[in-house]
Amino acid sequence: MRISSFEHIVRLQFNSLMPIIIKNKLKSRYRQLARRSKLEVLFCEIAETKQVERGTNDTYFYDCVSFKVLHFTIYVSDETLGTALHRLSEKQRSAILLRYFQGMNDREISELYHVSRSAIFSRIKYSLQGTTQGRYLTGGVPPVRFSM
Numbered sequence: 363m364r365i366s367s368f369e370h371i372v373r374l375q376f377n378s379l380m381p382i383i384i385k386n387k388l389k390s391r392y393r394q395l396a397r398r399s400k401l402e403v404l405f406c407e408i409a410e411t412k413q414v415e416r417g418t419n420d421t422y423f424y425d426c427v428s429f430k431v432l433h434f435t436i437y438v439s440d441e442t443l444g445t446a447l448h449r450l451s452e453k454q455r456s457a458i459l460l461r462y463f464q465g466m467n468d469r470e471i472s473e474l475y476h477v478s479r480s481a482i483f484s485r486i487k488y489s490l491q492g493t494t495q496g497r498y499l500t501g502g503v504p505p506v507r508f509s510m
């Protein structure tokens with residue numbers, strides 16, 4: 363089957379324009395790569411100290427010890443602190459976690475547990491000083507005495 367003269371003209375125009383379009387597209391791409399290469403630095407060319415500055419540390423939940431206090435789930439990433447918190451009673455542990463990890467004050471914690479503010483204060487104080495059996499929150503090292 364023979365093609366019409368119109369189709370033949372369209373094919374010729376297409377065949378003549380395609381190399382021009384491809385050449386211009388390549389020029390545009392090379393210019394874009396040149397602009398980008400001025401701004402980018404290869405990772406292997408960065409000094410090691412700068413790599414550390416820009417690096418991130420991933421924290422995974424299996425690296426943490428989790429505690430469930432009321433409707434909060436609190437994750438503790440320090441293993442020594444996690445084991446020391448496990449040694450405390452449930453009341454002392456919840457008071458410590460709510461105070462230091464959730465940022466609540468004694469009044470807010472006492473309202474949650476329906477006890478006096480002084481009871482929460484004493485729970486926190488005695489858990490930081492150590493229990494009557496001689497176990498310390500700091501893993502055997504006596505904590506620094508404090509006054510509130």
